[in-house]
Amino acid sequence: xxxxxxxxxxxxxxxxxxxxxxxxxxxxxxxxxxxxxxxxxxxxxxxxxxxxxxxxxxxxxxxxxxxxxxxxxxxxxxxxxxxxxxxxxxxxxxxxxxxxxxxxxxxxxxxxxxxxxxxxxxxxxxxxxxxxxxxxxxxxxxxxxxxxxxxxxxxxxxxxxx
Numbered sequence: 001x002x003x004x005x006x007x008x009x010x011x012x013x014x015x016x017x018x019x020x021x022x023x024x025x026x027x028x029x030x031x032x033x034x035x036x037x038x039x040x041x042x043x044x045x046x047x048x049x050x051x052x053x054x055x056x057x058x059x060x061x062x063x064x065x066x067x068x069x070x071x072x073x074x075x076x077x078x079x080x081x082x083x084x085x086x087x088x089x090x091x092x093x094x095x096x097x098x099x100x101x102x103x104x105x106x107x108x109x110x111x112x113x114x115x116x117x118x119x120x121x122x123x124x125x126x127x128x129x130x131x132x133x134x135x136x137x138x139x140x141x142x143x144x145x146x147x148x149x150x151x152x153x154x155x156x157x158x159x160x161x162x
Contacts, residue, residue: 006068013061013068020054020061028054038111045105053098059091077141077148085138092131099124 028051035043063084070076070084103120106112 056095096128
């Protein structure tokens with residue numbers, strides 16, 4: 001991967017992490033204030049779900065940063081990369097579950113139209129699709145690591161023969 005691409009992605013990740021910290025520190029408390037008139041059964045769960053959703057996005061960004069570091073060091077095709085990819089899969093799956101939970105919290109009553117709840121459910125389904133996509137990419141990484149190990153083994157055998 002090119003140096004410019006890695007640098008650009010790192011800038012995007014740094015801005016994303018900084019923006020998410022701003023949202024956690026400023027916007028979520030404002031959301032809690034705005035929800036003061038909402039029923040207690042809605043207010044606290046919505047704030048908690050939003051906070052946990054932001055944390056899951058931050059976890060993904062940190063893991064991608066670590067994987068970029070491995071790309072730069074040319075060690076991404078190793079078993080150590082699986083740890084970060086597995087955490088990404090877990091964090092994205094948690095984000096999908098949080099989206100579904102938000103729909104469940106907002107569904108009762110007439111404060112939120114049913115179409116919005118349906119959109120939130122569709123959004124949760126798309127997030128779950130991203131988790132599945134990353135899982136497929138993990139399987140491709142596993143194949144690449146196996147091929148790399150096989151190539152190294154064959155190279156060493158060839159060196160012994162020569």
